[in-house]
Amino acid sequence: KAGVTQTPRYLIKTRGQQVTLSCSPISGHRSVSWYQQTPGQGLQFLFEYFSETQRNKGNFPGRFSGRQFSNSRSEMNVSTLELGDSALYLCASSSGGGASDLYGYTFGSGTRLTVV
Amino acid sequence: SQQGEEDPQALSIQEGENATMNCSYKTSINNLQWYRQNSGRGLVHLILIRSNEREKHSGRLRVTLDTSKKSSSLLITASRAADTASYFCAAPRDYGNKLVFGAGTILRVKS
Numbered sequence: 001k002a003g004v005t006q007t008p009r010y011l012i013k014t015r016g017q018q019v020t021l022s023c024s025p026i027s028g029h030r031s032v033s034w035y036q037q038t039p040g041q042g043l044q045f046l047f048e049y050f051s052e053t054q055r056n057k058g059n060f061p062g063r064f065s066g067r068q069f070s071n072s073r074s075e076m077n078v079s080t081l082e083l084g085d086s087a088l089y090l091c092a093s094s095s096g097g098g099a100s101d102l103y104g105y106t107f108g109s110g111t112r113l114t115v116v
Numbered sequence: 117s118q119q120g121e122e123d124p125q126a127l128s129i130q131e132g133e134n135a136t137m138n139c140s141y142k143t144s145i146n147n148l149q150w151y152r153q154n155s156g157r158g159l160v161h162l163i164l165i166r167s168n169e170r171e172k173h174s175g176r177l178r179v180t181l182d183t184s185k186k187s188s189s190l191l192i193t194a195s196r197a198a199d200t201a202s203y204f205c206a207a208p209r210d211y212g213n214k215l216v217f218g219a220g221t222i223l224r225v226k227s
Contacts, residue, residue, distance in 0.1 A: 033213070035215075043220075045214040107161075
């Protein structure tokens with residue numbers, strides 16, 4: 001079956017702009033979570049959605065937001081981009097219901113965002 | 117904040133040698149997961165060990181967990197050049213809805 005698909009793979013934006021990243025989870029998976037990876041801070045949890053509801057949110061400013069659609073696809077949006085938002089953004093899916101405690105998560109290849 | 121620390125930060129070995137990476141964590145866990153990342157791409161789930169397990173094997177991978185010391189280790193036996201990657205341990209928090217990652221170990225296997 002198809003894996004987790006993230007689009008676009010690469011993105012270059014200017015400070016002050018906004019950006020939307022997309023993640024399509026594995027078919028049948030209802031949980032999608034997002035992570036930011038930078039050399040300085042490592043892998044940081046952004047938020048997690050399950051059945052269109054945000055269940056958990058990390059310590060990021062309100063400029064970072066997300067949503068999940070009825071088909072489980074998820075988007076994250078970053079408004080008023082700052083240079084420090086340059087990072088690899090990863091999404092991960094699981095079927096939910098505790099499955100991640102048995103099987104872990106499946107990650108996408110990520111979106112590399114560069115803010116100039 | 118990260119759940120734990122991994123050591124070493126970087127490891128360079130010859131093909132055929134074994135590689136051992138360690139992970140320490142701060143709070144009680146339900147399970148510990150190990151992931152591999154090649155060249156800044158996505159993470160690949162390698163193995164999951166539950167808190168009531170002490171050791172687990174998967175192919176050339178062996179993971180141990182010591183909950184009394186709050187530590188885990190990942191052993192890759194007979195390493196190959198293709199094992200060159202970053203390796204992360206991660207623990208689920210908040211009812212498993214998020215993973216908290218360690219800083220990772222960069223493994224380089226020289227052929």
